[in-house]
Amino acid sequence: MIGTDVQHAANLLKAGQLVAIPTETVYGLAANAFDDTAVQAIYKAKGRPQFNPLIIHTNGLHRIEEWGMQVPEKALALANAFSPGPISFVIPKSNQISDLVTAGHEYVAVRIPNHPLCLDLLSRLDFPLAAPSANKSGCISPTTAQHVADQFGEEIPYILEGGPCTIGLESSIVSFANKQIQLLRLGGLAKEKIEAVLNCKLSIEHIQNNENPLSPGLLSRHYAPTTPLYLESSVSPTSLGEPTKIACIRFQQYHPAIPKENQFILSEMGSLDEAAQHLFMAMRLADAGNFNCILAEVFPPHGLGLAINDRLKRAAVAS
Ligand code: AMP
Ligand code: MG
Secondary structure, eight states, rough: OEEEHHHHHHHHHTOOOOEEOOOOOOOOOEEETTTTHHHHHHHHHOOOOOOOHHHHEEEHHHHHHHTTTOOOOHOOOOHHHHHSSSSEEEEETTTSSSSHOOOOOSSEEEEEOOOOHHHHHHHHHHOEEEEBBSSTTTTTOOSHHHHHHHHHGSSSSSSEEEOOOOSOOOOOOEOOOGGGGEEEEOOOSSSHHHHHTSSOOOHHHHHHHOOOOTOOOSHHHHHHHHHHHHEEETGGGGGGOOGEEEEEEESSSSSEEEEEGGGGOOOTTTHHHHHHHHHHHHHHHHHHHSSEEEOOOOOOOOOTHHHHHHHHHHHSSOO
16 A cells, blocks of 8 residues: 555554655665564565665664664764765664674665655654665666555555655665775765765776675666666667667667657756656656667766666666
8 A cells, every 4th residue: 555654654664564665765665674574574575685685774873873883984974964865884783783684794784865754754763674675676676656566566565655756766885894985886876976075086896897795786687677778888779670669768868760759868958866866767667668678878977877877787688
């Protein structure tokens, strides 16, 4: 069921149930992070491999400290600049956090989401919520409550309706494990903004090369529509057959060789933030449109363009 009853959502979570929650990045599939059985239900509902750890969510840094976790100084600087917001921090975990949440690691990813309904919900709970994106493992992340309902139906007791996600990409993840600072995932907060606060450059080579042992869930093909997706940089449209059967995902302008009605323009005004917000919706619509394939533009490699390209590459068929 979809609804806006925050107290009902809180009651279900307190009773160990799953609830889909709105955040500014994507919708999450949430459970009590202190409850093994509830956390196990997330993995089962998603079909998520057990080695892929979950991010925990709460409404303020003070609570993370109350639960016995020390936030490293540089993480604090980032949190002061950007939390609540689309950034997760990987920090040493406390015993209360289920080993299932961290897939046995000594570090846990934490985030304070910037969504009024979600913050209200979190403030009513005396535990953090473990919440991966509310999609079946490997599929496109949901940016509306209806996307969650389409995939899970009655499998989850409640979907808290919070409107369309305003960021539309998963959080950026910064790890402070082993006294090193490492960007583990490009996401809804631009890399340049993180670097400006940390006053250092962050490498993304290990992300681009899919060598990310600290974040096992980021290795695989992911975010994938069922229709084969190709990047414009790796194929020419003539090799893809009949143009009327090709969908396009583009930044600002139509592809000259494909019918306009097949094309999804992510931001006419050329805003990468707006493009990010529309990306997953466009992937879903293109997937549902009975096309033979999807051809996606490579976006400018700065700001959220880096994260958009990351998602498109993981969605693309190997070429
Ligand atoms: P999702 O919530 O589905 O967007 O996925 C969360 C991502 O965060 C996964 O790909 C994980 O690999 C990563 N992650 C979560 N917890 C940790 C952690 N403790 N250490 C490293 N990466 C993590
Ligand atoms: Mg996910």
